[in-house]
Amino acid sequence: MENLPFAATTPVSIGRVGLMARDGSRVADYYKSVLGLTELRRAGNVVVLGAGDRELLEIEEWSALRQDDPRSAGLFHTAFLLPTRKDLARWTRHAIDTRIPVDGASDHLVSEAIYLTDPEGNGIEIYADRPRENWIFDGPSVRMATDALDVANLIGELSSDEPEWKAAPDKTVVGHVHLRVGDATTAEQWWREEQGFDTMQSLGGQAVFLSSGGYHHHIGANSWRSRGAGPREMDRTGLGFVELLSKDATAETASRDPWGNEIRVLPAG
Template structure:
């Protein structure tokens, strides 16, 4: 590998994350067995209940909601060949926190599905009881990242230094520490070319890294807030955003959401500027906005909308969500 890469910082998010204009807000999962899923997110991940109402429970850190579970015993199980959620990635403040969680997971007998040093971060992977993918990771300082000549950041799948991470643990895992966030969401899509056109051309994200079968998208110079891959889902049909049914045929217009995976929530528009967090660009792309199945009133001028092939509102374009019927992640402009 050459020279060893620096260890992640342990002083909060001095990794480019804090300066990024967009962050993932809340990930919402449809749960067939909400009680079992709630126990997992509380006992295994260390999230705390924040609020609940009929059929819905919200988990997070302090008053910040990171995951919402919506109970639907009749929900159709998602399959790995479909477009949708690949994993939700929880970003911890420091390397010692990841070490403490690894020890905690070992004590509980949790099976990891993967682990890697991505150069920009160190990460481990697992699944929840209903098969939703999860990443738990810590970033390296932004000044330690390596940039390619084409302006993309270098990311790899190197062997994780598990022993070093565990040695960094300052104490036992008690709960997910203050300052933890959903760092990014990774989606399965039917085709990378159309996904790239949608997320860069319409939403204004930068391609931060190209990897075989995957695309990493960021704003504000962060390595990624969104990722897309076709490792299991290449050629998957377009999703119907209001149901759990795949939709046959693929939207061909540039700007159309390739997988029925975009919802738009009107919000503030970030300041324009090349790449590093430019404003999402709009323009007619053919399909009308349709009411989202969980539409809510967020005040004057705000509405949650489903947008397979829709344009972002030109006056207010700061919050939207990505995902499918079984999982939705809200992206916020900060």
């Protein structure tokens, strides 16, 4: 697919995210109705959602799972990157008109983002990047912030006859994944040494943002609520896996980060 967002064109990018759910249908219905993802396939207790024909989210249901503990290692949020700022404006107007509950809205300098939580507590970010030529770098570090989103300015992107939001645009991708970890410095070392990522910004040992190919971040890792967390308990809802697409990979591999989060690497198609 041509003209994908920059995040999906780097040597390594995010492919899909896997979620473990107690009520997979309820969770899937949320992503379909709120984000406009499409159900691409279903088999047994697994449903796969995406945008166009691009798979983005795999939800596996196990009713016996315990609820995720937000103080443990696991998923902080899955970030769905829309192709343009106008797409984000259209979704935002849709959210206002249909009164979709949101957790927050931020201007990160490199991007504009709105945050939600799915029915089983998994964090979601819906965002659009600013043009890369407008990002500011301090040496190798990209300048990011958490400022208030100017919603009125964002909605101002839309004309009076702009089509309503119906579904996630075809070129929507998972731009980045943000993880909860026990120690951000250990996470940084693992992602650099095991996956070849570059550090793009570090926040005082509490959070780190890493990427491939100069993107602002494909992976975030923080210990804001999970400092000192040990290995993830696998009988809980939440993160199932993070899938990376690598232009250098020739076969599928899988490994686990220091907290047991499964990281898959697949050859980029």
